[in-house]
Amino acid sequence: MAAEAYITGIGQSQVGQKLTRHPLLLTMDAAREALADAGLTLADIDGISTYPGKMSGYLGFSPVGTEDLIDALHLKVRWYNGGMETSAQLGAIATAAAAVKAGLARHVLCFRTVYEAAAMARPQDYPMNRAPRVDGGTQWTAPFNATSAVTWVAQYAMRHVKKYGLKREQLAQISLTDRKNALLNPRALVREPLTLEQYMEARLIAEPMCLFDCDRFSDASTVIIVSAGDALGDVKATPIRIAAAAYRSERHSWDQTEFMASYPTGAELWKNTDYKPKDVDTVQLYDGFAFLTLTWLEGLGFCGVGEGGKFIEGGHRIALDGELPLNTFGGQIGAGRLHGFGFAHESVVQLRGQGGERQIKGDPKVAVAASGGGPLASALLLARD
Amino acid sequence: MSSSRPLPRLDPDNRFFWTSGEDGKLRFLQCQDCKSFLHPPRPICFNCLSENVAPAVVPGTGVVDTFTVNHQKWSPNMEVPFVIARVAIDGAPGVFLTTNIIDCPVDAVDIGDKVEVSFLQQDDVWLPLFKKVG
Numbered sequence: 001m002a003a004e005a006y007i008t009g010i011g012q013s014q015v016g017q018k019l020t021r022h023p024l025l026l027t028m029d030a031a032r033e034a035l036a037d038a039g040l041t042l043a044d045i046d047g048i049s050t051y052p053g054k055m056s057g058y059l060g061f062s063p064v065g066t067e068d069l070i071d072a073l074h075l076k077v078r079w080y081n082g083g084m085e086t087s088a089q090l091g092a093i094a095t096a097a098a099a100v101k102a103g104l105a106r107h108v109l110c111f112r113t114v115y116e117a118a119a120m121a122r123p124q125d126y127p128m129n130r131a132p133r134v135d136g137g138t139q140w141t142a143p144f145n146a147t148s149a150v151t152w153v154a155q156y157a158m159r160h161v162k163k164y165g166l167k168r169e170q171l172a173q174i175s176l177t178d179r180k181n182a183l184l185n186p187r188a189l190v191r192e193p194l195t196l197e198q199y200m201e202a203r204l205i206a207e208p209m210c211l212f213d214c215d216r217f218s219d220a221s222t223v224i225i226v227s228a229g230d231a232l233g234d235v236k237a238t239p240i241r242i243a244a245a246a247y248r249s250e251r252h253s254w255d256q257t258e259f260m261a262s263y264p265t266g267a268e269l270w271k272n273t274d275y276k277p278k279d280v281d282t283v284q285l286y287d288g289f290a291f292l293t294l295t296w297l298e299g300l301g302f303c304g305v306g307e308g309g310k311f312i313e314g315g316h317r318i319a320l321d322g323e324l325p326l327n328t329f330g331g332q333i334g335a336g337r338l339h340g341f342g343f344a345h346e347s348v349v350q351l352r353g354q355g356g357e358r359q360i361k362g363d364p365k366v367a368v369a370a371s372g373g374g375p376l377a378s379a380l381l382l383a384r385d
Numbered sequence: 386m387s388s389s390r391p392l393p394r395l396d397p398d399n400r401f402f403w404t405s406g407e408d409g410k411l412r413f414l415q416c417q418d419c420k421s422f423l424h425p426p427r428p429i430c431f432n433c434l435s436e437n438v439a440p441a442v443v444p445g446t447g448v449v450d451t452f453t454v455n456h457q458k459w460s461p462n463m464e465v466p467f468v469i470a471r472v473a474i475d476g477a478p479g480v481f482l483t484t485n486i487i488d489c490p491v492d493a494v495d496i497g498d499k500v501e502v503s504f505l506q507q508d509d510v511w512l513p514l515f516k517k518v519g
Contacts, residue, residue: 134394155452207455207456256424
């Protein structure tokens with residue numbers, strides 16, 4: 001199918017904290033694994049896509065850009081893309097899918113490299129360059145000491161608490177599920193069990209969110225290779241079709257909308273496909289903060305607005321052996337802050353049946369991967385034909 | 386906590402807003418043709434595309450739309466806990482401000498609370514904080 005796009009290779013570096021391996025080399029580790037997986041070589045790669053691109057003022061957040069890979073490896077690419085101004089992390093993959101469908105490239109190497117734990121440990125090497133004053137969107141939050149995104153997400157969560165009766169015991173099921181699944185993922189950053197009691201006693205960060213609702217900085221790279229439908233003859237791995245994508249934006253302000261972009265983006269995804277929520281075998285949904293996952297479940301229509309707490313109550317429905325297995329690799333809360341790309345990676349693992357101990361039952365054919373929070377959101381519907 | 390507040394860089398778009406408290410009044414940009422309020426400030430009206438936009442005084446009251454009690458010290462000098470809230474601005478439909486609710490216990494704040502502006506001057510900036518009324 002010429003007008004289709006497929007994920008044909010996936011790779012990931014080691015996932016750790018305070019790593020000393022150069023972030024470009026972590027990116028190469030993930031790239032080598034993805035190329036070997038796909039049965040391709042670097043010479044086959046004619047496109048590069050990333051999010052958010054190299055950020056010189058905040059290298060830990062994004063230490064490697066398209067230019068680093070293209071220049072270091074003397075890649076001859078026909079198309080490349082990277083930038084903060086696309087709608088969240090998986091937007092880099094959705095955009096690559098559009099590029100291969102348009103014939104701009106045959107095989108696009110998409111990557112996300114994070115180095116936040118290393119940068120915190122070695123600020124002299126990876127400084128955070130703060131301007132003396134804040135501007136842009138930051139000026140509307142930082143002067144009120146709402147500097148961390150957790151304080152923005154917490155306000156949406158508090159509305160769910162007050163308006164829909166969301167309980168901490170319910171929200172706990174996101175991180176409890178993540179941490180349980182991470183125990184079965186050899187690459188997961190956090191491989192210790194978490195109990196509901198520990199969760200309920202945890203230090204509050206921004207009410208109603210506690211420490212265990214937050215992901216942990218990690219150093220890692222994840223690579224996803226996106227190929228054109230007419231290039232599948234080059235590929236040895238089972239291709240996973242990008243059946244639909246969505247990254248809808250309305251207001252680009254964290255505090256001027258009633259609903260985060262996960263809601264309109266979730267609705268948009270189903271407009272772009274004939275699949276329905278009932279066709280989905282597993283969901284891999286952004287959990288930089290646990291409440292974001294709940295908004296994706298609601299936004300994608302797996303339950304109604306305000307029903308997320310009841311939907312995940314007890315954790316059975318979203319467990320590995322439940323009707324809608326969630327974040328089977330541990331999400332970012334369990335597997336580490338891979339920043340969005342981990343959700344696409346795991347969707348492919350599950351749809352190919354390569355999950356090992358964490359493989360979900362049956363013959364999964366359809367997955368949703370989603371990333372982002374606040375005004376940023378992107379979602380992919382992935383299918384094995 | 387005042388010593389740790391990052392301050393906005395003033396520019397032609399935002400200067401009126403961050404200095405509005407100098408006379409104790411809260412202002413937002415308003416389209417002079419269709420009367421829509423624009424926030425964050427832009428040189429064009431989203432509703433009618435008029436470029437005839439100017440700061441307008443609002444009553445300075447509002448309603449807590451949602452909030453959080455922040456417990457984490459994000460910088461060494463920060464005093465916690467404190468309330469971060471999103472306030473729906475009276476007289477400017479559709480406009481919200483992220484702010485702090487001050488001068489009350491952190492557990493005294495709830496969605497729907499009526500609040501009024503209380504400016505905190507820091508250098509050349511007047512930060513619109515809010516306190517409960519009634």
